Amino acid sequence: MPKTPRSGPEAEDAALVFMPSGLRGRFPRGTALLAAARSLGVDIDSVCGGRGICGRCQVTVGDGDFAKLGIRSAPEHLHPLAANEIRFDARKGLQPGTRLSCSARLAGDVVIDVPAASQIHRQIMRKRTDARAIQVDPVVRPLYVDFEGIAGPDPADNLRAALQAQWGVEAILSGAAAAQLTGVEENLTVALREEKTVTAIWPGFREHLVGLSVDIGSTTLAAQLSNLGSGAILAEAGMMNPQIRFGEDVMSRVSYIMMNPGSEIELGEVIRRAVRDLAGQCAEQAGLERRDIVEITVVGNPIMHHIFLGLDAVPLGQAPFPLAEDGPLTIPAADLDLDLNPGAQVHVLPCIAGHVGADTSAVILSEAPQLSDEVVLLVDIGTNAEIVLGNRDRLLACSSPTGPAFEGAQISSGQRAAAGAIERVRIDPISLAPRFKVIGSDLWSDAPGFASSVAGIGVTGICGSGVIEALAEMFLCGLITVDGLVDPGKAALTPRLVRDGKTYCYLLHAGPPEIRIIQLDIRNIQLAKAAAYAGARLLMNKMGIEKVGKIVLTGAFGSYMDPKYAMILGLIPDCPLEQVSAAGNAAGTGARIALLNREARLEIAAVARGVEKIETALDPDFQDQFVGAMAFPHKSHPFPNLGKIVALPVPGNTGPGGRRGRRGRNQA
Ligand code: FES
Secondary structure, three states, X not given: OOOOOEOXXXXXXXXXXXXXOOOEEEEEOOOEHHHHHHHHOOOEOOOOXXXXXXXXXXXXXXXXXXXXXXXXXXXXXXXXXXXXXXHHHHHOOOOOOEEEXXXXXXXXXXXXXXXXXXXXXXXXXOOOOOOOOEEOEOOXXXXXXXXXXXXXXXXXXXXXXXXXXHHOOOOEXXXXXXXXXXXXXXXXXXXXXXXXXXXXXXXXXXXXXXXXXXXXXXXXXXXXXXXXXXXXXXXXXXXXXXXXXXXOOHHHHHHHHHHOOOHHHHHHHXXXXXXXXXXXXXXXXXXXXXXXXXXXXXXXXXXXXXXXXXXXXXXXXXXXXXXXXXXXXXXXXXXXXXXXXOOOEEEXXXXXXXXXXHHHHHHHHHHOHHXXXXXXXXXXXXXXXXXXXXXXXXXEEEEEOOOOXXXXXXXXXXXXXXXXXXXXXXXXXXXXXXXXXXXXXXXXXXXXXXXXXXXXXXXXXXXXXXXXXXXXXXXXXXXXXXXXXXXXXXXXXXXXXXXXXXEEEEEEEOOOOOEEEOHHHHHHHHHHHHHHHHHHHXXXXXXXXXXXXXXXXXXXXXXXXXXXXXXXXXXXXXXXXXXXXXXXXXXXXXXXXXXXXXXXXXXXXXXXXXXXXXXXXXXXXXXXXXHHHOOOXXXXXXXXXXXXXXXXXXXXXXXXXXXXOEEOOOOO
């Protein structure tokens, strides 16, 4: 028998059900919804402590029969709008059916919906459907207090008493926060860190706190300013790493420090100044000041990590690459001259090994292989490839020296991914003529209007993703062999293959400037891709597996690169292509997760400790893997999934255009 719906007026007390949690209870009429919610363990936000100021506690009341719950709910089953709500409505507006749960009181049975914006532990869904959601539960939160009835001689004692009385919090005041107290405040907002320390103070009411997450890459820095209450990104900024003037890659910067004693101070100041500038840019974009930032998380590779923190990075330049510090660190931002809020704290994620840094920890936090049943391969390609392999049972990590070829360095016509760089390449298998796309234009080079579309930017060079595609297409067309040699026999078939000293090169763009793929370019990409593949394969061998369940490419290059072409070259192991995805700046996302969720800091500290570190430089299997991985896609490893979607040339076949005798769909 279905229950007869109860109505409010007949009930002695009132039934209350919160949605979407489904938590329910019975309460005396007159009970405030927020108090009832807390007693049931429902997380409703509040900054002002129920004074009707912040509006963070808004809920909506159901209207109608809820047969499954056995309740008839109606707006009039709550007391009419309280004075606080009328004031708030006049100031900021309350939607019809919406109430401030701190002020609305029960008059009958109700079903109450708590929208995501009013939940303390709200979730942020990410664009990629397979990416873990971010739960907003930051380490620091705002609390509003007033001093009504509290008038002792010591302002700090008064604040502690107010926090105890109004929030039930036994707080201690940081020196920076205490220095901000004047003693004449009537009310103020504090930043409460880890539920115990007041780190910042503002006069009056302040609804939101903001924090910054920073990824210090050896080439670029990226920062995001987030609202610590909603988790929303308020501003983003990036810049080239100004340390580049001391050395193009991290190892050359370590060499610079070794050769110029004392220069580590300057390198550290340069990078901290860059972080400070990014904080200023983000704050300005959001209409704030740098002093409004109360928390910052930082990730970076081990050398960037050490230089940023003022630690000795020189030992990281040679085996066994010992870290001066590998655990997570929390230190005052003022100690690093970041010029944020005087009480702001910096949290730096843990490093994993001498070549596997806090940026890789952040990638793990973002992609969560430790929660996966299937084996996940994470590949972050820069001048090194940081590689993580594993699942919920076991995680392994290594770093493999790919060099700068994927960033366009060591490539004859190479350049960074910027306007004018060729980023996509196709070669007709019959005519062997190329067409391409450049960054800054949506048109292929053989499309009408291409010339005018690039009139302002030109075709200036080729970036890493363009080189990958050019080589893969050349390989598919038979212009280069599985061993990476330009096939001179093809010169008779196309004017694009032209002599270049003792060998041949492929003319991709007649110019100016002329853009060619020369034999040395191919060799440098072979070395880079073999390093990445050998690192991945080394970890697979350690784990005793022949295939992975899914591959995630991270970092800027990983996001630009087409996974199919990466697999044709054998940069990554064979895998169903639909199981290969690009995660963008996963290190930056991990830094943001650590900013927004305090549990995530504990999680990654524990996970990083448990990662098995594999040292590629010392492992003989790495060299063996490297040699076989020089071929396209590999000398001996089969690529059956790739063979289902691409007709791979048969080794030794020299048919015209490579079109005959390929390993077809069913042959690979
Ligand atoms: S708790 Fe601030 S308005 Fe209700």
